[in-house]
Amino acid sequence: MTNTTSEPHNDSIFKEAIVVFSLAVLAAVLIKLPSIFGYDLDQNENLYFRNMSFFALPLVTAYFAWKRELKTKTILFLTIPFLMALTFANIYPFEQHADTEVLLALHLPVTLWLLVGIAFSGRQWRQSNERMNFIRFYGESFIYYVLIALGGGVLSGFMALIFGTIDIDIEPFFESWLLPCGATGAIIIAVWLAEIRSNLAANFAPVLAKLFSPLFAIMLITFLGVMAFTGKELITDREVLIAFDLLLIVVLALLLYSISARNSEDTPGVFDVIQVVLVVSALIADAVALLGISERIAEFGFTPNRVAALGLNLILLVNLIWSVVLYIRFLRGKSSFSVLEKWQTGYLTVYAAWGAIVVIVFPLLFGFE
Template identity: 65%
Template sequence: MTEPVKPNIAESNYQEGILVFGLAFAAALLIKLPSFFGIDLDQNDGFYIRNLSLFVLPILSGYFVWKRRPDTRILPWLALSFAVALVFANSYPFEPEGHTEALFAMHLPIALWLIVGIAYTGGQWNKAAERMNFIRFSGELFIYYVLIALGGAVLMGFMAMIFQTIDIDIEPFFESWVLPCGAVGAVVVASWLVEIKQGIAENLAPILARLFTPMFAIVLITFLGTLLYTGQPLEIERNVLIAFDLLLVVVLGLLLYSISARKHESPPGLFDIILIVLLVSALFADAIALGAIFGRITEFGLTPNRVVALGMNVILLINLVWSVVLYIRFMRGRALFSSLEKWQTDYIPVYAIWATIVVIIFPPLFGYI
């Protein structure tokens, strides 16, 4: 039976909830602020794509600074990081709808997410346990955000239906206000929901990881088997590259959240074998993708997308290789399970560093095309 929530805890959550919804409202106002200066969403989509993370991540970091009370010496560095990102996002002369602008927009949130992590850990990023807590938080945030988005979609659907009965089209209102404001505000609200539920119930991310790990293993094995049987070459186009990298990131995510839910002292079991199969399959898939990328570069030359894909796949390959090595050593009793956890948490800055390189160096390197 669930114990009743203590009054002081309930009051604290209520007060924090007021603050969080105030911050969500501030994020919503911030994303609409440019339109008051003539920068409308429908006419300046490049501006909003580049700056999207800057409308909400500084506010989210501010929430964690308020909640964690870190050493004040890190605050100027947090502020400076977001200020520098703001300058780069709005000073580079990108070609409209160019490749480097799209790469910038995709990688800036990855680079800034490390800054959010530093705020989340209260400046204690050097501790592996705190980094793992941030990884758990990130997974839970994604789940809650998706749930809020699905609920919002249902709400908007009902609103459109009932207003249609009186011949009022509210689609422009959705596109101009509800969608952008809700998108950024929901990040803050979802983060708060993750915070207040910690310790109350088992996290959803590890449960989903255990559920989907065997399924992803089967899919990858089937794909590799079909590829070998048919002898079909891997067609590496832009969308395929993105999908492939997302698949590998999901595999590493399944590993991370399986690690987070596992007791270190537990002996190796069937699920550990399934994880190793998944990692090895992903390793082969990544190697095949790298071969295809090299082939495209050799045949057609360097482009921003191909270089980014090459770098990202190399980074993922290194992570996968050493993860397999550490996991096999653990299975054979030659290493502690904590070494695998430490490797994964230590590797997080690598992704942020690569994203920062893509954000700062790639646009001028490729002429902002």
């Protein structure tokens, strides 16, 4: 007997695949569009860098707007910030190698990421569980993107090997076409794979969280212990501070991913204790970084990078302090896990707001330097 119930589902998947691959091709075209007007990547790295958010994120937002059947009013609400961001990214007369230009390019995706989340959640964005679903989805999309990148790397290696046997150098093709177009289009594909295979991808979340949370906790504790034992001075080197902030961002992402992978109805367990240790370690590390940044400001004065780092670490400090409080209250049975979820998902708007401040205000404040 023929199963006719699966046919509509297969038809919808096929239709969606056409839309997604069309968007992926469009993303690949957009990344090469500036070169058509004479702005090659090699000679206009800054132009590409500050506009990197607009090659894929608007298309991801468009995909969710189509998939969730968002109303025209909501689509307009999402479109206007993208157009404003595009304007600010290109209207400022940045000096060559300006710090504010780099900060704009790095912070712009943070703010636009929130718009993608609104499109993903549709009318339910104000619900904390939907925001947490988006965090989980974002992590799963990243996993798929890494897998696609690994597969693409293997494919590229074999292509180079095969064409090398007939004395054809395809490295220029890799650098000019395959790498930029493939990396941009793969974002759309990764998002789609996470969307249609959410049940399978969800299995990754608890495994990765339980694997990396203890490892990062051990690393932070070891670092802080060695620093205290050796009596090393506070971190004041610029490159080290940047690396340290990146580490704290990774730890925060791991915390969010761990929370999203946990069943809020489960009782406290060993993994929750590990999470508290991780957050406390990150809190102490953030305090060390803040002291290091303060020393640099006191010695060398205010610059765009130092103010951006100071603001980010202060935001992280508030997030981590209250996260520790809520997690300990949960372990003691005085609060539910959902309270911690609401705090973390609600705090996403703070990061987006800070990103917007850096993008819009910093170039004006520091004179495009």
